[in-house]
Structures are given as C-alpha cells and as structure tokens.
C-alpha cells in the first residue's frame with residue numbers, strides 16, 4: 091500500500107513573501123507533492139524535491155534558505171505533460187499550483203493557487219490514462235450490520251471521471267473484495283479509523299488514501315449526491331435502499347471536490363451495481379481462471395484471446411463483461427443473437443467494424459466536452475468520431491429490413507447522429523486546428539465577418555505595405571524609398587538624405603540617421619495599429635467562438651454518452667463475432683435447466699498456445715442434478731485434468747458473457763456461482779497459500795453453495811499427508827453429494843484414486859479419467875476423458891520423463907509396490923467403508939436383518955403410504971415406530 095507523506099513546509103526563519111505563500115499552500119494539501127509554478131518552471135522543495143528528482147530523474151540542487159540548505163528540483167512548465175504521468179504512476183498525489191494572474195500585471199507577489207490535485211484515481215490526462223482500461227477511483231465504507239443482516243455491510247463505489255461512469259453497491263466483505271479485484275481501481279478511499287481492517291480484508295496492492303470520519307456519514311453523502319444530480323431524492327437511481335453504498339458514493343464526490351475537480355457535468359447518473367445480476371466469481375476464481383490477467387508473467391489471459399475490439403471504450407467494456415457475466419437468460423440471448431447475426435452476415439460485420447475503427451475514444455472525448463477540457467484537435471476528433479454514428483445507424487436499419495431483431499432495433503433507436511452539432515463543428519472548425527485554443531488558427535473563414543477582416547489585415551498586411559510603398563514611390567518619385575519596422579517606432583518610411591527635399595508635407599519626421607531620414611504618416615500609423623491589434627483580437631474572437639462551440643456540444647453530452655455506450659456494445663459484440671469465426675466457436679444454448687452439456691469442449695487459451703502441428707484434444711463434459719452431479723477425474727500428472735476443469739468454467743463464463751464458445755455444441759443451464767479451489771501445493775511456490783488457506787477457502791465454498799453453482803476442485807487435500815488428504819477430499823465430495831437443499835455441479839480432479847470408490851455408494855457421483863497409454867514404461871498422453879476410474883497416478887513415470895536418475899526411478903517403483911501391498915488400495919477401501927457416518931450407523935442398528943423387533947418395524951414402514959400421510963399422522967406413526975424400537 092502506498093501512502094504519500096507530506097513534505098515539511100519550508101523554514102520559517104527569514105521567511106520571504108514567496109516562502110510564506112508556498113508554506114500556506116503546502117499546508118492546505120498535506121500528503122501531496124506540490125508543483126509550484128515560478129516563472130516558466132514548476133519547482134519542488136524539500137522532501138517533495140527529493141521524491142520528484144528520484145521519480146523523474148531530474149537534478150536535485152540545494153539552496154540556502156534562511157540558514158538551512160534546502161533541496162530544490164524543478165522542470166520547465168511545458169514538460170508537465172511528460173512528468174506528471176510519471177509522478178502519478180509512481181503513486182504520488184500531485185498538487186499543481188499555478189500563477190493565477192499575469193506576473194507583469196501583478197502588484198507585489200503573484201497570486202498562486204492549486205488548480206488541480208491529480209491523484210492515481212483521478213485524471214483526465216491522456217498520458218496517465220491507459221486507453222484500453224478504465225481508471226477507477228473507489229471508495230469503501232465499513233458499515234455495521236443491521237438487525238436482519240448481522241454481518242458487517244460494506245458500501246462501495248467506483249467512478250471513472252475520464253468516462254463519466256459512476257457506480258455504487260453494498261454487500262459483505264467478500265463481495266466488496268470481488269469487486270475490487272474485478273475493477274482494479276487505481277486508488278481506493280476509506281476512513282482513517284479502518285486502516286488496519288482495510289489491509290487485512292482487501293490486501294495491500296492498492297494505492298489508498300484515507301479521509302476523516304465525518305465524510306463517512308449517510309446524511310452527508312445523501313445530500314452531496316442530491317445536490318450534484320439536482321434531484322430531490324436518489325430513488326430514480328435505484329440506490330435509495332443502499333445506505334452504505336450512498337455513503338461510499340458521497341465520499342467519492344466529496345473527494346473530487348476536494349481535489350479541485352469541480353466540473354463534473356458528465357457524471358449524469360450513479361448506477362446501482364446489482365450483486366444478484368451477475369455470476370458470482372470469488373477472488374480466487376477470477377485469478378485462477380486468468381480472465382483478465384495472467385497469474386504469471388508471460389501468461390496469456392482469456393481477454394487477450396477474445397479482445398478484437400477496435401475502440402478503447404469497447405476494450406474497456408469487454409473487460410467488464412468478462413468480470414461480470416450475466417445470470418439472466420434474456421439478456422444473454424440478446425447478446426448472443428447479435429453475435430449470431432454478425433457471424434452470419436459478414437458484409438454487415440465488416441462494414442460495421444470499418445466504421446467503428448474510425449471512432450476512437452468517444453466516451454473520454456465527450457467527458458472532456460462536459461468538463462470543458464477539450465482542445466481544438468480533440469474537438470475535431472469528436473466530430474470525426476460522430477460522423478460515423480449515422481452510417482452505423484443506417485447499417486442497423488438496413489439489416490433490420492432483412493432480420494426482425496429487437497436488438498438491432500434497440501441499438502438503431504438509441505444511436506443519435508447529433509446532426510445539428512456536427513453541422514456546426516463542420517461549418518466552423520478548421521480541419522487542421524492546433525492543440526491550443528488561445529492562438530487562433532481554429533475557425534474557418536466565412537463564419538464571422540469581423541474575424542475575416544482581421545485575418546485579412548493580419549495576413550495580408552504585408553501586401554498592403556508593399557502597395558503603400560509603391561504608391562508613395564509613384565507620388566514622390568523616390569525609387570529607393572522603403573517601408574520598414576522597428577520596435578521603437580513601429581512602421582516607418584525611410585528616405586536617404588539625397589532625396590529628403592522630395593518628401594511631401596504630410597509626412598512626419600521621426601528620426602535622423604547618418605545618411606537617412608525616417609518618417610511616419612497617419613495612414614501608416616493607423617494601419618500599424620490595426621495589424622498589431624488584429625492578431626490579439628483574432629485570438630480572442632477565435633477563443634470565444636471555440637468556447638461557444640464547446641458550450642453547444644455540452645448540450646449533447648447525454649446523447650453522445652449514449653452513443654458511446656451503444657457503440658462500445660456493438661464493438662464488443664462484433665469482436666465476439668470475429669473471434670468466433672476465426673477460432674471456430676459455436677453459439678451456446680442457454681436455458682433454465684440444471685444441465686451442463688458440452689460437446690467437444692476446448693480450452694480457449696491453451697488451444698491458441700500449442701506449438702504448430704499440435705492440436706487441442708476436445709472433450710465432452712456432462713453434468714446435471716439428477717444422474718451426474720459430481721465427476722471425479724483421475725489421471726496422471728500432466729494428463730490435462732486442470733485444463734479440463736478450467737475449460738469448462740471458461741466455456742460457461744464466455745457463454746454467460748454473450749460470447750460464442752470453443753466446442754461443437756454447448757447446452758448451458760444457467761450457472762449463478764462459480765467456485766474454484768486449487769490444492770495448496772499448487773500455490774505454495776508463489777508464497778500465496780498454505781494448507782490452512784486452502785481449507786478456509788474450501789469452507790467458504792461449502793457455506794455459500796447454491797443449486798446453480800459450478801464447483802471446480804483441483805487436487806483439494808493434497809497440501810497435507812495422503813491420509814488426511816484423502817479423508818478431507820472424501821468428506822467434501824460426500825457433503826456436496828448429500829446436501830439436501832441443492833446439488834451443485836462439481837468437477838473434482840484428484841490423484842487420489844481412492845476417491846473412485848465414492849461412486850459405488852453415491853448415485854450422482856461418476857468416475858472419469860483422462861486417458862493415457864502405457865508403452866513399455868513410457869506414458870503417452872491421449873488427453874481424452876473416458877468413463878471409469880484409474881488405477882495408478884503415474885507419478886513415477888512423470889519423474890522419469892523429467893529426467894530423474896534411473897536409480898531413483900527404479901527405487902521409487904520398488905517402494906511403491908511395497909506400500910501398495912501393505913496399505914494398498916484394497917486395504918484402504920475396507921477401512922474407508924468401515925468408517926460409516928454416525929447417522930447411518932444408528933439407522934443400521936435399528937434395522938438389523940433377522941432381529942424380530944426390526945422385522946416388525948420394517949413391516950410397519952412398508953405399510954405406510956407416504957403419498958396419503960398427513961403431517962399429524964406422520965408424527966403419530968413416528969412415535970409408534972420409536973416405541974417399537976425401544
């Protein structure tokens with residue numbers, strides 16, 4: 091966790107007015123690195139200077155400041171754009187202190203003030219932002235549980251001020267943790283008093299900033315939000331019932347205000363992030379399935395395979411969709427329908443992507459319009475992006491004439507070509523505007539008569555002077571006469587002494603040189619004023635007109651934001667379509683059943699990574715809640731067990747995100763939670779997990795199951811001794827099978843073939859193995875999933891393949907034989923079977939074959955017609971049976 095430390099104010103001894111001003115400003119922004127504008131430089135002092143010089147690689151000097159040697163480091167103001175991102179990326183909060191008045195007009199010391207506090211989570215700067223990722227600022231509020239929910243409830247809120255997205259939610263610590271993992275904010279705010287808990291619950295990888303208690307109150311947050319949105323309540327946003335979420339969202343707005351980000355007109359709504367709309371993926375699953383980030387350097391996450399988006403906003407949306415797969419069939423189908431339409435109509439898909447390619451980051455451009463930070467070149471870019479909205483709308487409408495798709499209609503309706511605004515920008519803004527708006531060169535000719543006249547004066551001034559010179563040569567007959575310019579007199583006419591008696595009366599003499607005289611005329615002076623003023627006026631008029639254009643564009647912020655949303659959806663969907671065609675995916679069929687039936691499933695990432703010539707071996711997976719709820723997959727190391735588990739989860743996730751899937755067919759009964767656990771030893775090398783953690787996390791799975799859960803257990807139990815491991819794995823599997831209220835679909839990969847015996851007594855547990863072929867004492871991986879258990883784990887073969895000395899391999903073989911003989915499979919089977927669960931033991935004792943009492947009980951039991959029994963009768967019968975048993 092990085093928390094910036096405050097640099098000490100400069101020494102008070104012999105304080106100059108500039109020192110005093112610096113100290114006052116510095117004190118207002120504790121924890122921030124202050125860039126203090128002095129003339130053409132941004133200066134840093136003291137500890138700030140030490141940090142800045144280290145991060146930026148700029149020279150650290152010392153100056154004598156009232157007796158103490160104080161550090162100093164600075165850079166020219168025009169390098170701000172290159173230096174600022176480096177500071178922010180290093181986790182610094184940077185207060186930019188500018189001169190607030192023209193130094194030449196200042197009386198005494200120039201007024202200065204902080205114009206922006208740039209922090210990792212709050213930036214509009216293109217150099218700080220990564221275009222393909224959102225830059226979220228988050229706030230977490232540690233709330234207390236209520237009567238109905240004794241568990242602590244947390245409020246959480248996210249904002250990306252570069253795009254205008256603002257979200258709020260609340261839930262338990264695991265939920266907030268999951269969101270923090272998925273959204274990966276650049277900065278997290280929380281209350282000072284929760285310092286210890288924050289790290290313990292959410293880890294220390296985030297840049298954080300703590301705020302005082304008082305900001306974390308309901309009334310404060312509620313009122314702040316109401317005031318921002320200019321509403322009387324928050325009901326319209328659907329967050330009224332989220333008191334902790336409101337507190338977190340309020341803290342975010344408060345923080346933006348404190349960091350001088352007051353232009354937030356583009357934050358037009360706060361959206362409730364609904365916990366129950368998305369598939370629950372816990373932190374471990376997100377990491378283990380490598381959806382958006384690889385676990386190891388050089389690894390390939392799923393998103394890298396699926397991301398063929400052509401706009402930055404599409405790339406950001408895809409990241410979100412993969413982290414938040416849907417649970418609602420209608421919404422998933424809406425996405426899949428569109429992907430299907432695009433895969434079946436390549437012409438439409440191509441035309442659409444060609445337009446999308448030209449659109450760029452409309453979402454961030456429109457945010458800049460809203461906060462009036464857009465520069466002329468970006469406004470031109472905005473126009474060029476928006477010019478593609480109408481053609482895309484038309485494409486959708488044409489497609490609609492051949493295909494009655496409600497999604498096509500919805501997207502077509504939502505796209506707004508904003509023609510009025512486009513026409514205006516088209517008419518007024520030049521095609522080659524500069525980046526700065528205060529130096530003219532932005533507005534086309536023919537729009538403003540005054541501007542045109544001034545431009546012609548400024549730029550045709552030279553011609554005019556040449557004409558004037560020629561006219562005066564004609565009038566006076568002095569052929570050597572010339573018009574010239576200097577700073578003292580401005581424009582003047584120069585004549586050599588030889589011709590001075592031919593100078594007309596109306597010329598005014600200004601200066602006598604050794605061999606020439608200089609004159610001015612009223613006409614020349616009048617023109618000079620015009621030329622010199624013209625440029626100044628041009629800058630002013632153009633700046634005003636540019637500003638008017640931004641104000642006009644500001645009226646369309648809502649419409650453009652909506653365009654950006656629709657276009658990013660279309661971008662992701664057409665990316666899904668292209669990937670589906672390229673990688674040979676099929677449309678999954680989503681339904682409300684509890685069946686998962688994947689034919690020829692493949693691992694979307696591994697299949698792309700195989701060396702040339704090798705192809706991925708597809709496998710079928712069938713799971714349901716009636717006949718095959720749990721599959722125990724055995725097979726040697728390296729056989730492909732983990733790959734099979736992960737590919738199943740990836741296929742479900744891709745499908746519920748709206749993507750086609752790598753399989754020949756896939757029927758997917760909606761899944762609402764995916765849990766993954768990988769045995770401790772797999773993680774030990776990364777220093778992340780111990781057996782204890784594995785068990786805690788497995789416990790949390792068992793306590794949070796639902797009837798639509800998909801559970802993947804990879805080598806659970808292997809972090810401890812074999813007997814402990816088998817026993818725990820056995821008990822967990824039995825538990826999953828015997829739950830009374832739900833039957834979570836489970837894939838259990840294990841080396842313990844003892845677990846194969848579970849299938850005998852538990853009807854919904856099935857054994858499969860990933861086939862290998864033994865050739866002599868070598869193993870060939872067939873990677874095919876076959877029904878049935880497996881006899882050995884081939885660990886020794888793998889050791890041999892890995893180049894273990896022959897002596898070790900053969901000795902291991904001998905020991906294995908001995909162990910199998912003494913504690914072998916058959917012996918274990920007996921022992922496990924002997925360990926009958928306590929409840930069953932009792933039941934068996936009551937009903938023992940041959941015992942007359944038991945026979946009588948059986949008789950009574952058989953006579954009961956369960957379908958006709960009322961609850962009271964059942965109780966009476968039970969009482970009767972109990973009496974018999976006693």
Ligand SMILES: Nc1ncnc2c1ncn2[C@@H]1O[C@H](COP(=O)(O)OP(=O)(O)OP(=O)(O)O)[C@@H](O)[C@H]1O
Nearest residue numbers: 705706707708726727728729730731732733734873
């Ligand atoms: N179906 C497949 N087709 C082609 N290659 C595969 C397939 N499944 C797995 N592989 C390859 O085999 C490697 C090992 O697979 P995986 O890690 O799934 O084995 P495992 O059985 O889980 O091994 P261990 O028990 O040692 O963890 C993978 O990295 C992949 O390259």
